[in-house]
Amino acid sequence: MKPCMRRRAIAGAALLSLLAACAPGGEDQDARNAPGPEPTITPEPGATGIAPNTPVRVETDSGTITDVSIEQVVPEEIASADTTGEDVESAPELEHTGTLNETGDRWTSDWNLKPGAAVTVIATASDEAGRETEVVSEFTTLPADGKERLEVASTFPADGQTVGVGMPVIVDFGRPVTNKTQVENSIQVVSEEATRGAWNWLTDETAVFRPEEYWEPHQKVTVDLRLAGVEASDGVYGTTDRRLEFEVGRExxxxxxxxxxxxxxxxxxxxxxxxxxxxxxxxxxxxxxxxxxxxxxxxxxxxxxxxxxxxxxxxxxxxxxxxxxxxxxxxxxxxxxxxxxxxxxxxxxxxxxxxxxxxxxxxxxxxxxxxLMGDVLETTGTDRELEWDNGWGYYQRSWEEWLSHSETGEPHVTDGSATPGTVHGEDL
Structure with missing residues (x-):
């Protein structure tokens, strides 16, 4: 369950207890006047220098969490510096979603935080008696090093292209990535016709996504590169999210x-x-x-x-x-x-x-x-096999072999659900 994320500005931290109207007399009156649920947010209010790949958590010891919103404001001088040197078009602000546990009393952010950001988290919890409490936490994240940061050097396909049904998604970061699992989990591929796929790494700098089988033709594919806050290697963070969209044409x-x-x-x-x-x-x-x-x-x-x-x-x-x-x-x-x-x-x-x-x-x-780029040529009848990394010979690996070479080891389903694992820098 993922509560809707809505963005709104709050000036200063506040704790607002919203109590429902009291019923007349007796135990009902006492129950309604009792304290409501008390959600807590981590990182705690006023914290500074928080690592961007720290998860945001909201927990309550009673009741359920009903809403969480996260706003991040990056100073202009940091934001402008973070967009240099990248070829992928900037995307609109990507929704900062989170996942609620089965009992409804613990919410964890799906994605990392932006480096150098002033972050406001607003969480609401309610109980069976109708009492509702809203809590606010404001804190700041550690800025990324001006020279040491994860960027996208290039992608295939380019944004807006129409491609063939065999087309892989190739992302070149231009610098070595050591935390490959976190980076894989930070890239969400969504197709109109859902399928399974996985990432493999050609080098420490280049990751390739291919579906289990060829894409279904005549559909749109969206790739959200949620790289802001991901720690590619020790102390090297992504600073900017990107969106890549392409069309799969006829087969x-x-x-x-x-x-x-x-x-x-x-x-x-x-x-x-x-x-x-x-x-x-x-x-x-x-x-x-x-x-x-x-x-x-x-x-x-x-x-x-x-x-x-x-x-x-x-x-x-x-x-x-x-x-x-x-x-x-x-x-x-x-x-x-x-x-x-x-x-x-x-x-x-x-x-x-x-x-x-x-x-x-x-x-x-x-x-x-x-x-089109990514159309398929299936050749048989010779004793020389195409190597999987010769050109775009990625389908030379069976699906089982391709999946086993993914850092996550699990398929990425392209239906908009969560990526296979955590993007954060700690085990949850």
Whole structure:
């Protein structure tokens, strides 16, 4: 149960006892005149220098907690300094929700507090006799170090993009994160069609969220990065919350069994095109097309392909440098779909490429124009498997394996419910 959070300014701490009108005479009169419930708030009123990842708690020894609101005011000079260097658009103020226990007498905040903030907590409790008490606590949090703070350096996708059903959420923080569990739990992913997902870490700086299976098409996904107050590493706090929103478009799934020399494209379950192709010659590891679940990462109307970029410099056996059109990247080991008019005699009949998927110019342009970032290319039929961290090969890990590599070890359900664990810096 999560009481609604409403924001209001209170000047100074106060304790207001609101007693219901007295019934005439006797024990009822005495009961109504007896003290009401006495909620307590931690951190206590007047506290200073509170760590931002300290949970706010409200408890009462009688009655139930009926309402809690939290207001945080960050001085202008701190707020303006905290937004520098980030690419993700600022979000409206995110609701500061909390969770009430089953007996209704203990409330704990779901999220951390902003560093350097003046915080006002207003809590109300009531009992069966109708007595209601409101308590206020005002305190301040420790400011973040001006240079040592957690920021978002970049995200994929970008805010407002429309993407394919395989699209992961990739967050690069630009600095190492050691408290990965708390950071994972601070990022809430919500989709219109609820599913399960989990985070894995590519490096200490980069986290990736993927759903158990591909996203349902034609829906909106919201990612709330509730980083304000999370302690990424010792003494390094996030200062700003962010919101990322993107659309999952139609479902485009391309499939290719390499020995068949054909790529088939289905949109929303309907086959729309069969494309004759030529894949890797496979006379060595490098020019063997990888099997597995690829995601389309980026595309170019024209580009220079130089094998030096993937470890085969000029003068080495197998080096090449080609000008190609209508290229779509599907891995970080040099695999693209692209136009290859010089290989027209082998399209649909023989595999002779350097590992890329060669197409006729009109087919390559069609594929380039149709695909979105995060569309799916499922490839089979070769003895070289795509590595899970080669490009966006994240579906190469089974769901069970992916989940086991999450710091929380539990699925994140995208229905707007709580993340798998605490964001705070202490066990609850």
């Amino acid at each position: 485009l799934i391309a499939t290719m069994h390499v020995p068949d020399h054909e790529l088939n494209v289905a949109v929303d379950g309907e086959k729309v095109r069969s494309i004759p192709v030529s894949n890797g010659a496979a006379d060595r590891h490098f020019n063997t097309t990888t099997s597995g679940v690829h995601l389309t990462m980026e595309k170019y109307s024209s580009m220079v392909m130089d094998s030096a970029s993937v470890g085969i410099p000029e003068g080495s056996p197998g080096h090449y440098r080609l000008d190609v059109d209508w290229a779509v990247r599907t891995s970080n080991s040099g695999e693209f779909t692209h136009s290859a008019p010089w290989n027209s005699g082998n399209l649909g009949s023989a595999n002779t490429s350097n590992g890329c998927t060669n197409m006729a110019p009109n087919d390559a342009r069609w594929f380039h124009d149709e695909v």
